Amino acid sequence: MSAVPPVPGYDGNDLAGVLPRVVASLGVRHSPYAEMLPALEPARSAVVVLVDGLGLELLRARSGHAPYLRSLLASSPAQRGTAGFPSTTATSMGTFGTGLPPGRHGLVGYVVRDPARDVLFNELDWIDGPNSLTWQPNPTAFEIAGRDGVDVTMVGADYFDGSGLTRAALRGARVLSAYRLADRVDLALAALRGKGRQLIYLYWGDIDRIGHTSGCGSLQWVEELERVDAELSRLARALPAGVSLTVTADHGMVDVPFADRIDLAADADLVAGIHLTGGEPRALQLYTVPGAADDVAATWRERFADDAWVLTRDEAIAAGLFGATAAGVDERIGDVLVAMRSTACVYDSRTIKPVLLELVGQHGSLTDAELLVPVLHAPAS
Template sequence: MRDATPPSYDGRGLAGVLPRVVASLDGPQLPAAASTTPLPAAKRAVVVLADGLGADLLRRRSGHAPFLRAATAKQDPAIPAVLTAGFPSTTATSMGTFGTGLPPGAHGLAGYQVRVPGSDRLFNELDWIDGPDPQQWQPHPTVFEQAGAGDIPVTMVGPTKFDGSGLTTAALRGARFAGARDLGACVDAAVRAVRATPRALVYLYWGEVDRTGHQHGCESWQWGEAVEQLDGELRRLRAMLPDDTSLTVTADHGMVDVPDSAKTDVALDPELRAGVELVGGELRGPQLYCTPGAAADVAAVWTDRVGDDGWVMTREEAADRGLFGPVDPEVLPRFGDVIVAVHAPIGFVDSRVMNPRIIALIGQHGSLTDAEQQVPFIHLPAR
């Protein structure tokens, strides 16, 4: 089995999307925009992040996305149409990477469920219930804050429930929020925002593709319908944008289907739970928080059990391999003592701490496979 390949955390990865767009608006030159071809100059820009729209899925099921398929075919070959999301490949971590232009080892949004160092509990970085102060948990300036300081008005468009949420505050603060109930309303709000000022950055988030993939599976006909709806609205968005406005489409992660029969419950497996205090992370990327001194033994047991179906490493080994990018010493303890990343269509759950509804989801992500890591980068320049 090949070694785990670290994601890119520069312009070849999700970290570089917003910095590259900001640079194209003659805004601040941020480090993550390096190591790649600059984007064509524009006065205004709209960036759409479609949650769960992995590049592998989009490529294989491109019949559902004629607009995106055509845009990819016409894209400048010097601007690669595929980026890596980062590890773990999960929304909370990817939003940190996308919103700050920093790797997880710096921004510290370490996964779906994370243990606060020094505590005996997990908190969910998506819903942020009983979580730490988001601005202390992620203190680095966001790309939106830096763009605003560069006199680029920034608007975030998405479901109203995300306005002021913990994750939004941690990863995406610095934008004026425009709430909308459905995708058509989001597109209309984005068009209004971009037309309101002669210089603008508008970010539109849409989560229906991800929700559908989780519930029905990313190979389902329902997933195809969700992508068709997205594709049609993106076509409409492009047609309504001013000529001096670019449109960029990306995602936070991909997805694979995992049947219930391929999910192992750590709570029911004495061997796997030995020495493990808490199981955080994702079904396909468990992070094991161990009793003091047990990490080496836990890693050995899990390595034997996982075998050729994935990678098992200590936290320090994962950091040394560059999976989190450069790591701040204060952030390192947020990651599990033992990191697991599977590449077979399997997963590990812990029914003691995981919601049964989450365990039952078909579409899953979090690991290092191309299907989960690779995300589209489709850039339509200003006309």
């Protein structure tokens, strides 16, 4: 489909605006975010929780299992945000951590091309990736807050500390690690007992993990939502006076039937003209051989018709899918982009990790189920 797809809102009410608005609420001086609207109420300290994979449509549909989050849905004035494109964790962490759209921070996909080496690398695990600080040189919200005297703490898994993605998108925080969500909540509460202004970022990934392995329509997914809701409720009740709480997510998810999956390894027409296949199954980034981009786009548009949005790189940038795009970042983006509208996905069994072929829940595209995320805020008491 060649029609212009839905464009994420990069307007301060999206995922890019979450940390900037929280940082501004802490009174950080000389913050580039100070004028972002709508402003949050001032707070002495703040906790920001990102629940990986908890899309807004999923939360609304299952809100009966999440009484605390349901109460935030009812009371938060800005509950609807967009993750940005592609709606995938690596890109969203860049957007969340820097307050910039993907075209500015440069983390433009799950698997992308490094133009300097003409090779693909995975921005999530960063194995054999480029230098994180040159790939994403913009200051993070954590760095900006820290320079103004805010004590910034990230609570998550131990492998976050020093990872390529953390250095690119979330640098500037000390890392505290724990395996169980209850222990992460306890660490967050303990950190709040420190002196001065505190910014605590807590990450939880099991909603996403279970959605991938069992499906976001599964009983296991609902049970995990109930556990998350109970712990967030406990966190909220235990917050000291003067501390705000914000809950968001990096993307949503859809379940993809195995019958709707296409393997590029078995389709000579679709692979014609493609040099490298990046992105992910619901948001492909096709790097073509020289001069083949238009032919590849035409082939994919004819094959997928109304099942996908197919755009050339120039069309995607002009449409604003990545927001304002900095010089050099455009070279990282595929020559042809394919974002799924239906429940279909496309993968290449010759290059994808075998475990990824079995995933039930997937994301990355521009449907509301994947793109919309909750932005829920409880002001300081």
